[in-house]
Amino acid sequence: MLNMGGPSTVPETHDFLKNLFSDGDLIPLPFQSILAPIIARRRTPQIEKQYEDIGGGSPILKYTKIQGERMAALLDELHPATAPHKAYVAFRYARPLTDETAREMKADGVKRAVAFTQYPQYSCSTTGSSLNELYRKGKTGDFGDGVEWSVIDRWGTHSGFIEAVAQNIERALEKFPAEHRSDVVLLFSAHSLPMSVVNRGDPYILEVSASVNAVMDRLGHANPYRLVWQSQVGPSAWMGMQTGEALKGLARLGRKRVVLVPIAFTSDHIETLYELDLEYAKEAREHGVEVHRAESLNESPVFIRALADLAAAHLKNHSGGKIGPTSVQLGLRCPGCTNATCGAQKAWFARAGR
Ligand code: FES
Numbered sequence: 001m002l003n004m005g006g007p008s009t010v011p012e013t014h015d016f017l018k019n020l021f022s023d024g025d026l027i028p029l030p031f032q033s034i035l036a037p038i039i040a041r042r043r044t045p046q047i048e049k050q051y052e053d054i055g056g057g058s059p060i061l062k063y064t065k066i067q068g069e070r071m072a073a074l075l076d077e078l079h080p081a082t083a084p085h086k087a088y089v090a091f092r093y094a095r096p097l098t099d100e101t102a103r104e105m106k107a108d109g110v111k112r113a114v115a116f117t118q119y120p121q122y123s124c125s126t127t128g129s130s131l132n133e134l135y136r137k138g139k140t141g142d143f144g145d146g147v148e149w150s151v152i153d154r155w156g157t158h159s160g161f162i163e164a165v166a167q168n169i170e171r172a173l174e175k176f177p178a179e180h181r182s183d184v185v186l187l188f189s190a191h192s193l194p195m196s197v198v199n200r201g202d203p204y205i206l207e208v209s210a211s212v213n214a215v216m217d218r219l220g221h222a223n224p225y226r227l228v229w230q231s232q233v234g235p236s237a238w239m240g241m242q243t244g245e246a247l248k249g250l251a252r253l254g255r256k257r258v259v260l261v262p263i264a265f266t267s268d269h270i271e272t273l274y275e276l277d278l279e280y281a282k283e284a285r286e287h288g289v290e291v292h293r294a295e296s297l298n299e300s301p302v303f304i305r306a307l308a309d310l311a312a313a314h315l316k317n318h319s320g321g322k323i324g325p326t327s328v329q330l331g332l333r334c335p336g337c338t339n340a341t342c343g344a345q346k347a348w349f350a351r352a353g354r
Helices: 010-021 032-053 060-078 098-108 127-139 159-173 178-183 204-218 243-252 270-286 301-319 340-351
Strands: 112-116 148-152 185-191 225-230 257-262 290-293
Touching: 010 032, 032 270, 060 301, 098 127, 112 127, 112 301, 127 340, 148 301, 148 340, 159 204, 159 257, 159 301, 185 204, 185 243, 204 225, 225 243, 225 270, 243 257, 243 270, 257 270, 270 290
Parallel strands: 112 148, 185 225, 185 257, 257 290
Antiparallel strands: none
């Protein structure tokens, strides 16, 4: 289960930020190896304070473990041919990092593995970065010899995922008086991307939009909605409109009932618990807006069932020869890609997916 991860405890914040700013797939910086430690050191006190404010760390590892354990149990029933199944977590910037997970898988003698992204929508800066890291560790034998790999690289319109998000929106809508419910604006919020990434042809913006559209179809388009973008850092241009600005704009337009919907992440993390709940929603309330946030997927049984369905279908189709080790989409690099690793990665997974 691949994801970016987050510091489980406050003292892990610095290393998390250093790993994050060192990743050129996520945030391309000039003189990255020199600048990354400086930026990480400078930002650590502020971000540590945010993790303190949300209870002393990120819950992403806790939820990913719960989701993984329950998914694996369901998978044993849904696809007994490959049982027993075991879920491992490999984070990109926080523990357990890929090399730690590789050691564990090697010690367990794993011979068949599915790299299952936990980012529903594909971006080269998120799932792509995790796959690049997996490729680097796999190539040097960290996972052991003869592991057969395949990849689930995107699933942003899977019906179970869409259903789980829609149900959480319906629960949030119920917090508004029935007579006002149809006026409530659904404000979908996803992590933004630097425009330099968007402009090289990254598919993320399209795939997040497709998720939003599928959720709105499931809800019968009963509410007005917008898709906005959060969490940009630094002075360069990022995808907008920004979530905080959108809330202020809605207040100015007199649209004072809003459900905030995290659409690109599968559990609570600092962007929901701090940024959405403690910053944006609080500020919007000061502007007279009633805001409720749709819950993150966390322990949603509908969502965990969706993960198991995705994995079962993948295993069945792969062993039946219907699909290759990676999706067709992974075969097309961004038209503006200049990263040699992206090309090598696909070839490595193909070789390791005999
Ligand atoms: Fe998208 Fe390399 S950046 S394929």
